[in-house]
Amino acid sequence: MNVLDLDYMLGLIPVLLKYLPLTLEMAAAGMVLALVLACLLAVIRVLKVPVLDRFAMLFISFFRGTPLLVQLFLFYYGLPQLMSSLTAINGITATIMGLTMHFSAYMAESIRAAIVGVDRSQTEAALSIGMTNAQLMRRIVLPQATRIAVPTLMNYFLDMIKATSLAFTLGVTELMGSAQKEAAGSFLYFEAFIIVAIIYRGIVELLSWLQRYLEHRLNRAYSR
Amino acid sequence: MIQLKGLRKEYGKQTVLDGIDLDIAKGEIVVVIGPSGTGKSTLLRCINFLETPTAGEITVGDLTVDACSTSRKDILALRRRTAFVFQNYALFANKNALDNIAERLIVVDRWPKEKARQKAREILQRIGLADKAEAYPASLSGGQQQRVGIGRAMATGAEVILFDEPTSSLDPEWVEEVPGLMKQLAREHQTMLVVTHEMSFARDVADRVIFVDGGRIVEQGPPSELFSNPRDPRTRDFLRKVLPDQTA
Numbered sequence A: 001m002n003v004l005d006l007d008y009m010l011g012l013i014p015v016l017l018k019y020l021p022l023t024l025e026m027a028a029a030g031m032v033l034a035l036v037l038a039c040l041l042a043v044i045r046v047l048k049v050p051v052l053d054r055f056a057m058l059f060i061s062f063f064r065g066t067p068l069l070v071q072l073f074l075f076y077y078g079l080p081q082l083m084s085s086l087t088a089i090n091g092i093t094a095t096i097m098g099l100t101m102h103f104s105a106y107m108a109e110s111i112r113a114a115i116v117g118v119d120r121s122q123t124e125a126a127l128s129i130g131m132t133n134a135q136l137m138r139r140i141v142l143p144q145a146t147r148i149a150v151p152t153l154m155n156y157f158l159d160m161i162k163a164t165s166l167a168f169t170l171g172v173t174e175l176m177g178s179a180q181k182e183a184a185g186s187f188l189y190f191e192a193f194i195i196v197a198i199i200y201r202g203i204v205e206l207l208s209w210l211q212r213y214l215e216h217r218l219n220r221a222y223s224r
Numbered sequence B: 001m002i003q004l005k006g007l008r009k010e011y012g013k014q015t016v017l018d019g020i021d022l023d024i025a026k027g028e029i030v031v032v033i034g035p036s037g038t039g040k041s042t043l044l045r046c047i048n049f050l051e052t053p054t055a056g057e058i059t060v061g062d063l064t065v066d067a068c069s070t071s072r073k074d075i076l077a078l079r080r081r082t083a084f085v086f087q088n089y090a091l092f093a094n095k096n097a098l099d100n101i102a103e104r105l106i107v108v109d110r111w112p113k114e115k116a117r118q119k120a121r122e123i124l125q126r127i128g129l130a131d132k133a134e135a136y137p138a139s140l141s142g143g144q145q146q147r148v149g150i151g152r153a154m155a156t157g158a159e160v161i162l163f164d165e166p167t168s169s170l171d172p173e174w175v176e177e178v179p180g181l182m183k184q185l186a187r188e189h190q191t192m193l194v195v196t197h198e199m200s201f202a203r204d205v206a207d208r209v210i211f212v213d214g215g216r217i218v219e220q221g222p223p224s225e226l227f228s229n230p231r232d233p234r235t236r237d238f239l240r241k242v243l244p245d246q247t248a
């Protein structure tokens, strides 16, 4: 059995880390957009807005029911074929679109559950003092739903960071793509991919700390 | 100043309120009693449209709302003239005691925050919880939570406060403080419509007691009369059960 080439591995770290910002940027953009879309979907579903509710259900079931990779290929290869104005949709854009839609479908469901989880009698109390639906959502329900939803949403964010690695199948040279290239040149596949794995693991660990800190802060809020 | 005309509520085929007519004068304290499931909560909830009545007319002050033709604006206006105290307190869990009370003034009446909090502090003083301003509902006892619930209703300056069994979720040891506060409000001539199983409260505080059964007002009168000399057999039967010591 061959011994791992440690020098090569150490040398690879700075090379691969150069691509980390792109990975994080795609994840951050995807997360922000997915959160906005998920909130919209969740509110539509909670309020059972006519017509839009049907559309939201369809959207959610499609993006939860099909693999992310298939969705990415649809956006990257399929869309330009339908709409000629998109002839060259770039891989990064397609990845962000795919991540946004895919994860917003999951996040919409957990946000909806969190909204429904806020004690219904508080909604009635808010209405009874003359608040409008919008005021009651903004001031009473959403702040509490956030507290319920944050742990799950953070987990989706971690999943999303890992899922950005699929961008390399669309020709994007991000963390995974760069490792793939390096390995193809050196034939040291195991070394290259174990370094990628370690880098992903490191990010996830860092963010888990952030998650625990956030949850601690949020839990402290109402218990005094 | 509060007037209900022919108020009806149906759930599907089930008639819960079968034409309620009721006038309440300014400053009057009206207690509603009756067996379980006869529509007492529904009556209160219809008055501020937490439930939409099927038919009838509701007047509070100078505002009259017809159940059959209401606009969103009417409903908001009606809710702003009434206040509700819930059986399970229903305090906003994400707000401390002070902000539970100030919320309406800040959001609905659009007072500046400081002025609203100042008013909320005065109310906390009146309900005897000045030292709990910063406390969140989760850290208050049931009795304290319900007093904040009443404080929240007081802050609305509503023409009438609707109480739905305000003491029935409380442990016996906390029960006294809530009727105590309600009696204080009564002395200040706050108009109140109270659903309760506390017959002693009805007897001591009410100007008028209404007995409801099957979605109708069966009998009403001053507590001294209704309790000692009920005319309808259903009233007599009900009172015999809830006032075992007072067999009529």
Ligand SMILES: Nc1ncnc2c1ncn2[C@@H]1O[C@H](COP(=O)(O)OP(=O)(O)OP(=O)(O)O)[C@@H](O)[C@H]1O
Residues within 6 Å of the ligand: B011, B016, B035, B036, B037, B038, B039, B040, B041, B042, B043
């Ligand atoms: N949302 C609803 N849908 C269908 N039926 C309902 C609904 N709310 C109440 N009811 C029915 O209306 C009737 C009256 O209920 P309500 O809660 O007003 O009674 P109540 O007099 O307050 O009783 P209690 O003393 O037990 O509180 C009950 O038979 C109840 O099952």
Ligand SMILES: [Mg+2]
Residues within 6 Å of the ligand: B040, B041, B042, B164, B165
């Ligand atoms: Mg009831």
